[in-house]
Amino acid sequence: MNVVSLPYLGLAGFACLFLMFTDRIKRRYTVFLCNAVFLVLLRANLRDWLYVLVLSGYVYLAGRMLAGKRSRGLTLILCLIPVLGLVFYKYAGHFLGDRILMPLGLSFYTFKAVSYLAEIGKGKLKSRDFLSVFDYLVFFPAFMAGPIHRPKEFFAELRKTGTFDYTDRKNGCIQAGFGLAEKMLIADELSALVPKLFAASSASGVYALLGIIVYSFRIYTDFDSYSNIAIGTARMMGFHLEPNFRTPYLAATLKEFWNRWHISLSTWLRDYVYIPLGGSRKGTLRRYLNIIIVFLVSGIWHGSTAMFVIWGLGHGILRCVEEAIIGRREIPKALRPLFIVLNFVFVSILWVFFRSATVSEALSILSSVRFAPFVDGSAAEIGINEWHWMFVLIGIVIVTDLLRSRKDMIVWLSERPFPLRWAVYAAVMVLVIIFGVYGPGYDPADFIYVTF
Amino acid sequence: MENRNNTIRSFLSILLKSALALALFAGVWYVLTPLFRLDRNIDGDQYRNLPENTLDVLCLGSSHIQYSFSPAVFYAETGLYSYVLGSPCQPVQSSYAVLDEALKTQHPSVVIMDVFTLLPQSEVCYADGLFYKALDMTTGKTRAEAAEAVPNEEMRTAYRYDLIMNHDNWKRMDLKELGKILENARKADGFNENLGFVPMEVTDPVYMPLITYDTSETVELSSDDILWLDRIVNRCRDEGIVLILMKSPFIIDQENTNILHAVWQYAESRNVEYVDFIAEASSLNWFIGMDGDTWHNNVWGAEIITKELARRIQTEHPAASHRENAVWESLLQKARSKLAGSLMNDMNVDPYRLLDEAAKYPSIAMLAYHGRGNTTIGPGENDLLNRAGFAKDFIHDFSTDYYAVAVQGELIQAGSAPFTIEYNGAQIRLASDGIYINGESVCGPGEMQLVFAAPDYSWTNSIPINYASRWFWKNGCDGFDCTVGW
Numbered sequence: 001m002n003v004v005s006l007p008y009l010g011l012a013g014f015a016c017l018f019l020m021f022t023d024r025i026k027r028r029y030t031v032f033l034c035n036a037v038f039l040v041l042l043r044a045n046l047r048d049w050l051y052v053l054v055l056s057g058y059v060y061l062a063g064r065m066l067a068g069k070r071s072r073g074l075t076l077i078l079c080l081i082p083v084l085g086l087v088f089y090k091y092a093g094h095f096l097g098d099r100i101l102m103p104l105g106l107s108f109y110t111f112k113a114v115s116y117l118a119e120i121g122k123g124k125l126k127s128r129d130f131l132s133v134f135d136y137l138v139f140f141p142a143f144m145a146g147p148i149h150r151p152k153e154f155f156a157e158l159r160k161t162g163t164f165d166y167t168d169r170k171n172g173c174i175q176a177g178f179g180l181a182e183k184m185l186i187a188d189e190l191s192a193l194v195p196k197l198f199a200a201s202s203a204s205g206v207y208a209l210l211g212i213i214v215y216s217f218r219i220y221t222d223f224d225s226y227s228n229i230a231i232g233t234a235r236m237m238g239f240h241l242e243p244n245f246r247t248p249y250l251a252a253t254l255k256e257f258w259n260r261w262h263i264s265l266s267t268w269l270r271d272y273v274y275i276p277l278g279g280s281r282k283g284t285l286r287r288y289l290n291i292i293i294v295f296l297v298s299g300i301w302h303g304s305t306a307m308f309v310i311w312g313l314g315h316g317i318l319r320c321v322e323e324a325i326i327g328r329r330e331i332p333k334a335l336r337p338l339f340i341v342l343n344f345v346f347v348s349i350l351w352v353f354f355r356s357a358t359v360s361e362a363l364s365i366l367s368s369v370r371f372a373p374f375v376d377g378s379a380a381e382i383g384i385n386e387w388h389w390m391f392v393l394i395g396i397v398i399v400t401d402l403l404r405s406r407k408d409m410i411v412w413l414s415e416r417p418f419p420l421r422w423a424v425y426a427a428v429m430v431l432v433i434i435f436g437v438y439g440p441g442y443d444p445a446d447f448i449y450v451t452f
Numbered sequence: 453m454e455n456r457n458n459t460i461r462s463f464l465s466i467l468l469k470s471a472l473a474l475a476l477f478a479g480v481w482y483v484l485t486p487l488f489r490l491d492r493n494i495d496g497d498q499y500r501n502l503p504e505n506t507l508d509v510l511c512l513g514s515s516h517i518q519y520s521f522s523p524a525v526f527y528a529e530t531g532l533y534s535y536v537l538g539s540p541c542q543p544v545q546s547s548y549a550v551l552d553e554a555l556k557t558q559h560p561s562v563v564i565m566d567v568f569t570l571l572p573q574s575e576v577c578y579a580d581g582l583f584y585k586a587l588d589m590t591t592g593k594t595r596a597e598a599a600e601a602v603p604n605e606e607m608r609t610a611y612r613y614d615l616i617m618n619h620d621n622w623k624r625m626d627l628k629e630l631g632k633i634l635e636n637a638r639k640a641d642g643f644n645e646n647l648g649f650v651p652m653e654v655t656d657p658v659y660m661p662l663i664t665y666d667t668s669e670t671v672e673l674s675s676d677d678i679l680w681l682d683r684i685v686n687r688c689r690d691e692g693i694v695l696i697l698m699k700s701p702f703i704i705d706q707e708n709t710n711i712l713h714a715v716w717q718y719a720e721s722r723n724v725e726y727v728d729f730i731a732e733a734s735s736l737n738w739f740i741g742m743d744g745d746t747w748h749n750n751v752w753g754a755e756i757i758t759k760e761l762a763r764r765i766q767t768e769h770p771a772a773s774h775r776e777n778a779v780w781e782s783l784l785q786k787a788r789s790k791l792a793g794s795l796m797n798d799m800n801v802d803p804y805r806l807l808d809e810a811a812k813y814p815s816i817a818m819l820a821y822h823g824r825g826n827t828t829i830g831p832g833e834n835d836l837l838n839r840a841g842f843a844k845d846f847i848h849d850f851s852t853d854y855y856a857v858a859v860q861g862e863l864i865q866a867g868s869a870p871f872t873i874e875y876n877g878a879q880i881r882l883a884s885d886g887i888y889i890n891g892e893s894v895c896g897p898g899e900m901q902l903v904f905a906a907p908d909y910s911w912t913n914s915i916p917i918n919y920a921s922r923w924f925w926k927n928g929c930d931g932f933d934c935t936v937g938w
Contacts, residue, residue: 017466020459166462383623425473429480434488439616440607 016236038140051103063127075121086110141233147264172235179228188437190218200380205370247401252339292316486637488618494640496589507558509534513566519748520700523647524787528812529762536648539586541577546586549598561771658741665709807836811861818903821854855882
C-alpha cells in the first residue's frame with residue numbers, strides 16, 4: 001500500500017473520526033489499532049511484524065533500565081543495539097553477497113528508537129509503557145518515510161485530553177490533501193520526465209542540464225509531498241509533527257539549506273551525532289571534522305552504496321568550505337538571489353551523485369551539460385504539451401515556495417471564505433484528475449525516501 | 453457537556469464536508485470524463501442516429517463480421533435494412549453489451565453474430581484498447597455493466613471509470629483550440645456511410661482454395677463463453693429475435709476447427725442456427741486471395757457471404773420488413789453506389805457477376821452485340837442479359853445486331869443499328885467498331901462488347917468477348933489469364 005491510495009485515505013479518515021471521541025487511555029489503544037491496521041494494509045510480513053514488535057519490546061525495557069540513571073555509557077550502548085540492527089539490514093548484504101530485504105520503515109523507526117532512549121538517558125523523558133512505545137515507533141503517518149518526530153511531544157499529545165480543535169484538524173486535512181496533489185501532479189510527472197531527459201543528453205547537453213534541474217525539483221516535491229501527507233494526517237489525528245521542509249531551494253547557503261531540508265533528520269543528526277561529538281565547542285578543525293562526520297552519517301543512512309557516501313562527503317566538504325568563507329556572516333540582501341542560485345547549483349550537482357549508480361555515470365552527465373542551443377522535447381520523446389507542462393510545474397513549485405516563505409499558506413487558505421476555499425479545492429481536483437499521474441500503464445513511483 | 457456538543461458539531465461538519473468533497477470530486481469526474489475520450493469509437497453514436505425501430509437485421513462480432521457482411525448487398529438481395537455493429541476483436545461479452553445497447557433504439561427481427569472471438573486464434577488481436585473500442589459504443593448502465601466483463605480487476609476499474617485511462621490524452625490534445633476538446637463530449641452526428649460494413653478492395657485476385665479440416669477431437673467451449681452466449685441466446689429469445697451464429701471464411705487450423713465444432717454443438721443444443729462459411733467456402737466458390745485474405749473478406753467475398761445469408765434468411769427466417777424509410781433509402785443509395793464501384797470496377801472480369809450486379813447496383817451497362825453464326829449464348833446467359841435490361845431473345849434471334857444502353861436493369865435505348873445517346877452529361881456512342889464515351893473508346897476488340905460504368909462515369913469496366921472461346925463468358929478462370937495459388 002502506498003500512502004497515495006484509497007486504503008490509506010480511508011484509514012486516515014477513520015483514525016481522525018475515532019480519535020475525536022476517545023479519552024487518553026482509549027487514545028493509546030486507538031492509535032495502536034490504527035498502526036496495526038496500517039501494517040496489515042501494508043502487507044507487512046512476519047519478519048516486519050516480528051522486528052518491530054521485538055524492537056518495541058527492547059526499547060520499552062531499555063527505557064525502563066535507563067530511567068533515572070543518566071549514564072552516558074549505558075545510553076550509548078543501549079542506543080547502539082537498534083542501530084546495529086539497522087546497519088545489519090542495510091549493509092550486511094554487501095558482505096554476504098546477497099541483498100537482504102530490510103523491514104519496512106526500519107531506517108526511520110530505528111532513529112526514533114534512538115531518540116527515545118537518548119532522551120531518557122539525558123533525563124528529559126520518562127520511560128513509557130509498551131503500548132505507548134509501540135505507538136511512537138510505528139505511528140503510521142510517519143512510519144514509512146518520516147518525519148523522524150521526537151518522543152516528548154508525541155507522548156504529550158498521546159496523553160492529551162480536552163476539546164476537539166476543529167480548525168486544526170481541518171488544516172491537517174488541507175495539508176494532507178495538498179501533499180497528495182503535489183505527489184500526483186508534480187512529483188510523479190517530473191519523475192517520469194527525468195530518465196527521458198538524461199537519456200537524450202547525447203542529443204544535446206541542454207537535456208542533461210534540464211534533467212539535473214528537473215531531478216532536483218522531483219526529489220524535493222516527492223519528499224515534501226510525503227511529509228505533507230504524513231504531517232497532515234497526523235494533524236488530522238491531533239498530533240503535531242514539526243515541518244520537514246521549509247522552502248529549501250530558497251536557501252542562500254548550504255547551512256541554510258540543511259536547516260530547511262529534511263529538517264527532522266538534520267536536527268536528529270545535530271542532537272544525536274554532532275553535539276555528542278563535541279559540536280563546535282572543541283575548536284575549528286574539530287568542528288569541521290564533526291560536520292564531515294555528520295554528513296557522512298547522513299550519506300550512509302541514505303544508502304549503502306559509495307555514491308551516497310560521496311554525496312554526503314560532498315555536502316560535508318562544501319559545508320566546511322562555506323563555513324570557512326562565510327562563517328556567521330549574513331548574506332547581503334541584494335546578493336541573496338545570486339547566492340540562492342549558486343546554492344541550488346551546488347545542491348543539484350550533488351543530487352547527480354545521489355541519483356547515479358556510479359561515479360563515471362555522474363561525471364558523464366555533468367560533463368555533457370550545455371547551455372545551448374534551445375531545444376524542444378522531441379529528442380527526449382516528450383510531447384509538446386508535456387514539455388511545456390514541465391516548465392509550468394517547476395514554475396508552480398517556485399511560486400508556491402515564494403509564497404510559503406512569506407506566510408503559512410495552509411492557514412491563509414483555511415481563513416478564506418467558504419466559496420473561495422472550495423473553488424481552490426475544485427481547481428486542484430481538476431488539475432489532479434487531468435494532469436495527475438495514475439491509471440493503467442503507470443507504475444506510480446513510490447516515494448523516494450520510502451526506499452531508504 | 454459543551455465540549456461534547458462541540459465535538460458532535462465538529463463530527464457532523466466533517467461528515468458533511470467529506471460528503472461535499474466526494475460530491476465535488478464525482479461531479480468534476482463526471483464532467484471531465486467525456487472530454488477526454490479522444491479517438492473514441494463513434495459507431496455507437498452513428499447507430500443511435502438511425503431512425504428508431506427501422507432496422508430489420510443486426511450483425512454483431514469482431515472485424516470478421518465488419519468485413520464480411522454488406523448491408524448494401526443485403527438490401528439489393530432482400531430489400532431489408534441491416535446494420536453491422538461490430539468492432540475489432542469484439543469479445544462475446546462485449547457483443548452482449550452491444551446487443552443490449554442496440555436494442556434500446558431498434559428492434560431487429562434477426563441478429564447475426566460472427567463467433568471469431570470464441571476461437572483461440574482471436575488471441576492475436578487482443579489488447580486492452582480493443583476491448584475498449586466495443587465498450588465505447590455503449591452508454592450509461594450498459595457501459596458500466598459491460599466493463600464488469602473485463603477479467604483483470606485493475607483494468608475493470610479503468611474501463612468502468614474510463615477517465616482513469618483517458619485523462620492522459622491531454623498530452624496529445626491540441627490545447628491551442630480548447631473548443632475542440634469540448635467537441636469530444638458531443639455525440640457524433642451523421643451516419644456510417646457503409647452502415648457498419650468495412651469494404652476491403654480487391655487487389656490481388658488469385659485463386660487459392662481454402663484449406664479446411666475435419667474435427668479431430670471433441671472439445672468444449674469455456675464456461676465463460678457459454679455463459680455469455682447463453683445470455684445472448686436468451687436475450688434474443690426474450691425479444692422474439694432470430695439469432696444466427698456464423699463464422700466467415702478465413703485461414704483456419706485444426707485446433708480452431710475443433711472449437712468451431714464445439715460452437716456448432718452449442719448451437720445445436722440451444723436450437724440456434726449456425727452457418728460455417730469455412731465448410732461452405734468451396735460450394736460457394738469462395739477463394740482465398742480472390743475473396744479475402746488471412747483474416748478478412750474483401751468486397752467480393754462479402755458479396756458472396758451476404759448473398760448466402762440473404763438467401764437463408766429469406767427462405768428460413770423471413771424477417772419482418774420495415775416500411776420504406778427515407779433516411780435508410782438515402783443511406784443505402786449512397787452505400788450501393790459506392791459498393792458498385794468496388795464490385796464492378798475493372799478488377800472484376802466475370803460477366804456473369806457483372807451482369808447480375810448491373811441489375812442491382814447504380815450503374816450503366818452498354819452492349820454492342822454483333823450477330824454471328826454461333827454466339828454460345830445459352831438460357832442462363834440470356835436470362836442474365838435480360839435481367840441487366842437488354843431485352844432481346846439472344847438464343848432464337850442470335851443473328852441480328854443489337855446495340856443497347858441500360859441503367860440498373862432498366863433499358864434506356866436499344867436498336868439493331870449503332871446510335872449515340874446523351875446520358876448523365878456524357879455522350880455514349882455505340883458503334884460497329886466499339887463503344888465510345890465522350891469520343892473515347894472504352895472497349896477493346898471483340899465480337900461482342902460489354903461496358904459497365906458508374907452513373908457519373910468515375911469508373912468503367914469493359915469486357916470484350918470473342919465467340920470462339922468455349923464459353924465467351926469469362927467465368928472463373930475460363931476465358932482470362934488468372935493465377936492459381938498453392
